[in-house]
Amino acid sequence: MSSHRKPADGFAFATMVVLCAIWGLQQVAVKLAAPHVPNLMQMALRSGVAALLVALLCWFRGERGLLRHGPWRPGLLVGVLFALEFLFVGEGLRHTHASHMGIFLYTAPVFSALGLHWWVPSERLKRTQWLGIGVAFAGIALAFGGGWLQGGLSPEVLLGDAMGLLAGLSWGATTVAIRVSKLSDAPPTQTLLYQLVGGVALLLPVALLTGQAGPVTMAPVAWASLLFQGVIVCFASYLTWFWLLRRYLASNLSVFSFMTPLFGVSAGIFVLNEHADLSFAVGAVLVLTGILIVSGAGLLRSASALKPEESRT
Numbered sequence: 001m002s003s004h005r006k007p008a009d010g011f012a013f014a015t016m017v018v019l020c021a022i023w024g025l026q027q028v029a030v031k032l033a034a035p036h037v038p039n040l041m042q043m044a045l046r047s048g049v050a051a052l053l054v055a056l057l058c059w060f061r062g063e064r065g066l067l068r069h070g071p072w073r074p075g076l077l078v079g080v081l082f083a084l085e086f087l088f089v090g091e092g093l094r095h096t097h098a099s100h101m102g103i104f105l106y107t108a109p110v111f112s113a114l115g116l117h118w119w120v121p122s123e124r125l126k127r128t129q130w131l132g133i134g135v136a137f138a139g140i141a142l143a144f145g146g147g148w149l150q151g152g153l154s155p156e157v158l159l160g161d162a163m164g165l166l167a168g169l170s171w172g173a174t175t176v177a178i179r180v181s182k183l184s185d186a187p188p189t190q191t192l193l194y195q196l197v198g199g200v201a202l203l204l205p206v207a208l209l210t211g212q213a214g215p216v217t218m219a220p221v222a223w224a225s226l227l228f229q230g231v232i233v234c235f236a237s238y239l240t241w242f243w244l245l246r247r248y249l250a251s252n253l254s255v256f257s258f259m260t261p262l263f264g265v266s267a268g269i270f271v272l273n274e275h276a277d278l279s280f281a282v283g284a285v286l287v288l289t290g291i292l293i294v295s296g297a298g299l300l301r302s303a304s305a306l307k308p309e310e311s312r313t
Helices: 009-034 041-061 072-092 099-117 127-149 155-179 189-211 220-245 250-272 278-304
Strands: none
Touching: 009 041, 009 072, 009 099, 009 220, 009 250, 041 072, 041 189, 041 220, 072 099, 072 155, 072 189, 099 127, 099 155, 099 250, 099 278, 127 155, 127 278, 155 220, 189 220, 250 278
């Protein structure tokens, strides 16, 4: 497994801005389509659409047997983790706001940084990063507990928030599993195909068993949402993400993901007219600050370790 990953540069930054905007909008897209397509069914359908597109891309490139001949054990693991992430997202959005999900889901960099600390020597956390993790978890506690103590959050919203946090944990674990396994050097199409197939294989039966497979009414907003989620989010953006992970340090890329909750919360407020109380807003700021400290410290450390001529490449 290759360890030659370079620190993030201007191209990585610009790409991550676009990806974060896309990811921040996906919770809103799920909410908009929910009256027409149940959440879990949306998760399964979008994974199926994206899996078909990835398979067609592999066929066009002449890539055969990616699942059969690839590292199937880590592939199975990331498939399960991917399905769990979106199981929690889909169920969580039935109970909480898209803006809340946009914060808790994107605690993933904190969890991935913790996992990488134990598994990858080159990405061990420093004292400043541990401080960032403490700040992030203080923000999580405030976002959970502040509104509850003031009577501003119902148990149902708290349940949805908890599922959002579990989704972030699942995503962080996925990043670690990819980074420490043979999937770290696998083609992005292979890594993504394992996840998407896992998503369809697990989420569709769960949707059927829980009665969330229907009714489905394909109104224009449902078509638009599913195409956005399947083609733009699950296909194009995830392929780009895995391509970046093969070339840049994962901890460096994570620093830019703090922008995603900003897009997500803004979209929830302006598109869905959601309200953010003061405790949640302050907690969200602490979470974002913690993520920035955790990932930003790694970015600065890697950049300062480069020779002058390397930093210009």
